[in-house]
Every structure is written in C-alpha cells, then in structure tokens.
Amino acid sequence: MIKAIIIDDEPKVSKRLADIIERYLGDVTIINQATSVKAGVELIKNTKPDLVFLDIEMPEENGFELFSYFADPGFEVIFTTAYNQYAIKAFRYAAIDYLLKPVDIEELKDAVNRVIKKRSQGNNTPIEVLLENLERSDKVFNKLALPSTDGYIVVKVDEIIRLEADGAYSVVYLEQGKKVMVSKHLKEYEKILKDAHFFRLHQSHLVNLNHITKYSRKSNSKVTLSDGSQLEVAHRKREEFRHLLEQLRL
Numbered sequence: 066m067i068k069a070i071i072i073d074d075e076p077k078v079s080k081r082l083a084d085i086i087e088r089y090l091g092d093v094t095i096i097n098q099a100t101s102v103k104a105g106v107e108l109i110k111n112t113k114p115d116l117v118f119l120d121i122e123m124p125e126e127n128g129f130e131l132f133s134y135f136a137d138p139g140f141e142v143i144f145t146t147a148y149n150q151y152a153i154k155a156f157r158y159a160a161i162d163y164l165l166k167p168v169d170i171e172e173l174k175d176a177v178n179r180v181i182k183k184r185s186q187g188n189n190t191p192i193e194v195l196l197e198n199l200e201r202s203d204k205v206f207n208k209l210a211l212p213s214t215d216g217y218i219v220v221k222v223d224e225i226i227r228l229e230a231d232g233a234y235s236v237v238y239l240e241q242g243k244k245v246m247v248s249k250h251l252k253e254y255e256k257i258l259k260d261a262h263f264f265r266l267h268q269s270h271l272v273n274l275n276h277i278t279k280y281s282r283k284s285n286s287k288v289t290l291s292d293g294s295q296l297e298v299a300h301r302k303r304e305e306f307r308h309l310l311e312q313l314r315l
Contacts (some may be wrong), residue, residue: 067181070112071098072105072128073120077200082118082145082168086127089170090177101250102126106134114140116180119162121146127167129199132192142178142192157257159195191217199225209257211247218245222261226292228254228271238292264309268298274313 069086073079076098084096096112099105101123109117119142121128123140126145132138146152156163162176191210194217198206211218219307220239229236230251237245255265262274272290279289286298298306 067093067115067177067184068096068112069093069116069118070096070105070108070114071118072100072102072108072131073098073121074100074120074123075120076100078120078145078166085168085171086169089174092181093177102128102131102134105131109135109140115184116141116143116177118145119150120144120302121152121299129196132196136194140301141183143180152199154257154260155195155198155206155246158198158209158210159191160260161192161195170303194219206261211245212249213235213245220245222258223273223275225263225273226276226290227294227296228263230269238294240291242292262313264302264306266296266302266306270314274298274309277310280310 070081071079073082079098079100083098086093086095093116096114097108099108103126105117105119106275117131117140119128119131121144128144142161144152144156144161144164145166145168146244147166153163162174162179164176194208194210198208201207207222209220209222211220220237223241226238226240228251229238231246233248233250235247235249235251235254237247239245251265251269251271255271258271263271264274265271266288274290276291277288278291286300286303287295289295290300
C-alpha cells in the first residue's frame, strides 16, 4: 500500500482527486491533505508519505519550492497542473510524472503504476534535473534524465550524438563512445528534444544536428556524425533536413 498526500490550494480539487484515487486505485491511500507548501512540508515531516500529489501554482510559494526544504526527498512526486508548456517540457526532460487538470483517470493510473515500478526497483526520481533546468533563464534545458534498468543516468543534451530505435527501447549514443539503453520509444525523445536541434532522419534514427560533420547529397543522401557513424536520410525527410541545415548554417 502506498501512503500519499495531496498538496493543492483548492480544497475542491483535492477532494475530487482523493475521491478518484479511493475509487480506482486500491494500491494508494490518501492519508492527509495540505493547502500550501508550508503546510505540506510539515505534513511530509510528520507523516512520511511514499507519494505526494503536488500542485504547481499556489499562493506564496509554488510547488517547485517544496524541494528547497528537503536535502534528500524520501518520497515520489506526481505534479498536478493546469496546462503549462514550459513546465511540462521540464517534466519530460527530468523523466518526472505529471497530470493535467482536470485529472484523467487512465493517466492517473499510468502515473501511479510508474511510481510503483520505481519503488520496486529502488529508483528515486531525479528532482535535481527538474530544478536545475527550471532555473535557466534562457529556458533552454541542458540536462536530460535517462531511465535505465537500475535508476537514472543524467546526461548533458549537447553530449548526445544520436538515438537509435530498438523495439520498445532506445539506444542513446554519447560522446567518448558511451551509450545507454533506455526504456522509452524513440518517438518520445523526438517530442522531448524537438526544440534542441534534434532531427529524425528516418524511422530508426534521431540525430543531434550539432554533431553532424558532413552531409552528402550523393550516396543515398548520407550524413556523417562526430562519432564517425554514417546514416541515410529518408527520402521524404530530405527537403526538410536540407532546410534545417541551411537555417543552422552547418
């Protein structure tokens, strides 16, 4: 059984979420609720929950500031938020679960199931990646949390050369010959990295445009990357790809 609390400044929203959890999630019990970060901090210290459902936009302090009170959070977190593209992008980079209000039941179940899986594997959510990215004034996130078999591997985005599809997994190729197998489809990383100069050459490969060292229109329109790998650009992608290269002046 997972002990959980809800931190949200709207009591009606908290009650609705608690009712949904009670009705549909037998593995989770809501032990208490708080309406501010300050009250939530005290509640966490007194009850030591396994999971916190945390609203972002609250008066006085927002949800992100909760973590300034804990050097080493011993709980998992699922953020609940109204639509905020910047925050959602940060969650995806940090591999952190979030729910859009009003909460969808199936999305709630999926998020909680991922928390249960993390707990069974002894993995802790990399909150520090989220907070560090959010502190950037340029809103360009430079760190990415990669879920591995025994936790998370945090990498700098500009160190990623390319990603390759491998069934339900993706292989991330890094500088210095390193590579990481992660449990996410390539399509997910295409969404996450679409604003970071990454481009999907074809079904199996997503590349960092900043690591391209050569592009040849001959030989089936191939690119050479900084690790020496050569990849073909799908025919339907070639015009878009050349346009991007011209924009970046590669």
